[in-house]
Amino acid sequence: MDTAQRHLADPQTLARISRLELRARAVVEGVISGMHKSPHRGSSVEFAQHRDYVPGDEIRHIDWKVYARTDRYHIKQFEEETNLKAMLLLDTSTSMDYKGTKSALSKREYASIVAAAIASLLLRQRDSVGLATFDSGISQFIPPASTSAHMRLLLDMLEKKSSQPRTDIAATFNDIAERIKRRGMVIVLSDLFADPATILKALQHFHYRKHEVILFHILDKDEMTFPFQDTTIFEGLEGEEPLTTEPNALRNEYLRVFGEYVEQLKRGCRELTMDYQPFPTDAPLDAALSEFLARRMHRL
Numbered sequence: 001m002d003t004a005q006r007h008l009a010d011p012q013t014l015a016r017i018s019r020l021e022l023r024a025r026a027v028v029e030g031v032i033s034g035m036h037k038s039p040h041r042g043s044s045v046e047f048a049q050h051r052d053y054v055p056g057d058e059i060r061h062i063d064w065k066v067y068a069r070t071d072r073y074h075i076k077q078f079e080e081e082t083n084l085k086a087m088l089l090l091d092t093s094t095s096m097d098y099k100g101t102k103s104a105l106s107k108r109e110y111a112s113i114v115a116a117a118i119a120s121l122l123l124r125q126r127d128s129v130g131l132a133t134f135d136s137g138i139s140q141f142i143p144p145a146s147t148s149a150h151m152r153l154l155l156d157m158l159e160k161k162s163s164q165p166r167t168d169i170a171a172t173f174n175d176i177a178e179r180i181k182r183r184g185m186v187i188v189l190s191d192l193f194a195d196p197a198t199i200l201k202a203l204q205h206f207h208y209r210k211h212e213v214i215l216f217h218i219l220d221k222d223e224m225t226f227p228f229q230d231t232t233i234f235e236g237l238e239g240e241e242p243l244t245t246e247p248n249a250l251r252n253e254y255l256r257v258f259g260e261y262v263e264q265l266k267r268g269c270r271e272l273t274m275d276y277q278p279f280p281t282d283a284p285l286d287a288a289l290s291e292f293l294a295r296r297m298h299r300l
Helices: 003-008 011-017 064-070 107-124 150-159 169-179 196-208 221-225 247-271 285-299
Strands: 036-042 046-052 074-082 085-091 128-134 138-145 185-190 212-219 232-234 243-245 275-280
Touching: 064 074, 085 107, 085 138, 085 169, 107 128, 107 150, 107 185, 107 212, 107 275, 107 285, 128 150, 128 169, 138 150, 138 169, 169 196, 196 212, 196 247, 212 221, 212 247, 221 247, 243 247, 247 275, 275 285
Parallel strands: 085 128, 085 185, 185 212, 212 275
Antiparallel strands: 036 074, 046 074, 128 138, 232 243
């Protein structure tokens, strides 16, 4: 593993989250026996419920203790445990290359480390994880797998720097939703530079297909606080015309609009029963990620 890959698979981050399980809240499908609930009834160790015996049921599933009490045959049903199939969606549009003057990492670098840490955690749990990078559409796609060599493949993909100036979230999400055949988890890492209504409408495709969705909103502190003081030339990173202006005249209105934008995303995700988590790039990555996973586990 080269220096860049070691940076993405940051050992401090991985050590902080190694004791946490990224369990699926929704019922998920899988192929091999694992640690997540499946929508299929199976014969694992976790009891689910009884049902009346019908001709053709296997006798070995009869609960004889219940029969002794009720003189009626009942079948024991169990929750099948299955592995999770997760898909990481990483925004690689040029707006993700922004790095504030006081930021150690660009949004893309920060998001790539988060993606690498989550992929490592999922593979350690013997779950399957895939990765898609997108800008104006899907640029790279690796389907979920859980082999030992898969992590290197994911890291190599995260290191590629090509990008396009425009982001088309709606087209990307719809394309990904059509490619994922089994119910599972979709983890989005993006600065979400699009109209919130458009983003939420695109997320509904995942909701319709019963995927569980986690939305990591990657933001630079500059975007959250608008700290600029002197007359500034703002250059659009996604093809917008440069704008020369006095920041002090815009700050209050910018912060109001930004707050409404974030609140609309939060509210929409709650209505779709999806996790929304802002990730400022100045936050210590290991602490931010482990806190999110711990809070999520507690809620589950």
